[in-house]
Amino acid sequence: MHGLVNKALQSFISDAFGGVVWHDVAQHSGITQLLGADGFEAMQSYDDSLTESVIEAAVILLRRPRDSLLEDLGTYLISHERMEPLRRLLRFGGVSFTDFLYSLDELQGRSHLAVPDLALPDLVISEAGPDSFLLTCTGGPLGFGHVMVGILRALADDYGALVVLEHRGMQRADRADGTPGTVDLIGIEVHDPAYHAGRRFDLATEAAQ
Amino acid sequence: MMEGDLRQPGFHLGPGALGQLMPMYLSLDSACRIRGAGPTLLKLMGEGAIGKPLEEVFTLRKPRNAAQASVLLRAQRLQMSLRGTPATTFKGTAVPLLGDGVLLNLSFGFGVRDAVREHGLSATDFADTDLAIELLYLYEAKTAVMGELTRMADRLRGARVRAEEQAATDPLTGLGNRRAMEAALDRLLRGGEGFALLHIDLDYFKQVNDTLGHSAGDHVLAEVASRLRRSVRAGDLVARVGGDEFVILLAGVLDRAALARVGATIYDHMRLTITHEGHPCPVGLSIGAVLVGPGSDQGEAALVSLADLALYASKRAGRGRMMLWNADQSVSQELARADGAERRIMTG
Incomplete structure (x- = not known):
């Protein structure tokens, strides 16, 4: 898994639950022993099993269900100030939440332009009815669908849209290179695209951090 | 049209349709007076620009002046900037209109980030086919990635200094220090x-x-x-x-x-x-x-x-x-x- 993903997971655990918890998770999962006290580096690649052992250790130490922990990770990626660059990059997808949903088809391509070796899952958005969508995520790591639900929930809030999200299940579908992957289905109902003002988004800020 | 005439028929576009394709178009009469503009350019110039001579609203850099529309048409590539502040710069192309006058299409070029910030532009101010949004996106992605690399380099530099401080070997001779x-x-x-x-x-x-x-x-x-x-x-x-x-x-x-x-x-x-x-x-x-x-x-x-x-x-x-x-x-x-x-x- 790309270091950016692993670094985000590390930041999430230490920002949301404290540096002490990250310290314990890193010890418990063997990260400290393997990578040293700094943990993951953003611009390196790591074996998928490392990511999995961090998630497992966090689930045990925090006594949290895996799915809800991953959904909180997704929310953190958008709403925490440390992750502001990521929120902005996703907001470039569209001027409204619905517009953004249509841009998800391009997310893989966009991310590829920025970080060529960041292997994001393939996302396909389809219309299931008026203001109703189905998002299919193919080739993500186990549990990616729940992270995506958290991301979508936080972004809907960011745009000021009133949205109902439903994780409709997951199937095992290994990637082309044989590594384990999944297909996640997420239902999205947009009840009101302009329910509240949302957060401001300027295309170009003073100094993009 | 005569039979066998392969010339393209002219296009007839209303200002609304033209503005949707080219939100930064500028239409000039043969004396280089501003006749109309796309919605984004109009936002930048202000409504009062309509009817004024081009050089009253813009400083021309290439060509240096444009007393007549034909001068603009001869220039390979146009460069101009808004008079006043911010002096947003544009590059552009001029083509002749059927009948009389000139049509200019302008673009921000590399200054797109400054222009977007200074004029508070949003995605709807650009044509859907314009790559400006992708350029802004890439700029931020690049900045984020470089930030990560810089932080990583700082950490590595710190680690090297610590390692040197703790080293017990003289690098030149391989002996103890x-x-x-x-x-x-x-x-x-x-x-x-x-x-x-x-x-x-x-x-x-x-x-x-x-x-x-x-x-x-x-x-x-x-x-x-x-x-x-x-x-x-x-x-x-x-x-x-x-x-x-x-x-x-x-x-x-x-x-x-x-x-x-x-x-x-x-x-x-x-x-x-x-x-x-x-x-x-x-x-x-x-x-x-x-x-x-x-x-x-x-x-x-x-x-x-x-x-x-x-x-x-x-x-x-x-x-x-x-x-x-x-x-x-x-x-x-x-x-x-x-x-x-x-x-x-x-x-x-």
Whole structure:
């Protein structure tokens, strides 16, 4: 898994639950022993099993269900100030939440332009009815669908849209290179695209951090 | 249209449709007066710009002036900026309109980020086919990635400095450094079994360095280090503690005879003159020695200064010899000498 993903997971655990918890998770999962006290580096690649052992250790130490922990990770990626660059990059997808949903088809391509070796899952958005969508995520790591639900929930809030999200299940579908992957289905109902003002988004800020 | 006429028929677009395709178009009459503009450009110029001469609203850079529309049409590429602040710059292309007048299409070029920020533009101000949004996206992605790389480089630099501080090896010679020597000396004093300390200084090193250059000097240091290493047992500590200063710690060496044998071995190894790229580098060794008996309660600093006294005595006696500091009589005594040391004094 790309270091950016692993670094985000590390930041999430230490920002949301404290540096002490990250310290314990890193010890418990063997990260400290393997990578040293700094943990993951953003611009390196790591074996998928490392990511999995961090998630497992966090689930045990925090006594949290895996799915809800991953959904909180997704929310953190958008709403925490440390992750502001990521929120902005996703907001470039569209001027409204619905517009953004249509841009998800391009997310893989966009991310590829920025970080060529960041292997994001393939996302396909389809219309299931008026203001109703189905998002299919193919080739993500186990549990990616729940992270995506958290991301979508936080972004809907960011745009000021009133949205109902439903994780409709997951199937095992290994990637082309044989590594384990999944297909996640997420239902999205947009009840009101302009329910509240949302957060401001300027295309170009003073100094993009 | 006549049959067989392959010319394209002209296009008829209303201002609304044109503005949707090109939100930064500018329509001029043949005297270069602004007749109309796309919605985004209109936002930047203000409604009052309509009807004014082009050069009242824009400063022209390429071409320098445009009294007539034909001048614009001849220019390969247009460059202009808004009069007043912010002086947003544009590049553009001019094409003739059917009938009369000129149509310009403008773009921000590399200044797109500044323009977007200064004029508060949003995605709807750009045509859907414009890559401006992708450019802004890439700018931010690049900045985020570079930020991560910079932070990583900072962490690595910090780690390297810490590693260097903790290092016990002299990179030039591969010997221990002063830190390694102090640690070993401390261990020997705690162990209390007695040992010998040799403080070694290179003779004539400065001359070699000055006349043959630093690389010759470095070569001499590395070669001397290797010869010293070969002169003692594998377990003995040999350290480079300064520019051309070395220390050897000999555990269990307790008497003058044993020390004298080590001195003879060192001078034997030093007998062949070191050469660098064919040039001889004639250096010698002055050695000050101290014997530390079992259970000695001497401190490190005191020991080192006694060895210094012996080294000084060696230098004063003519260099190229090992002097032992005799604590009982506060004098030093010669234990070993390099071949030709006497001759050196005469000529050196």
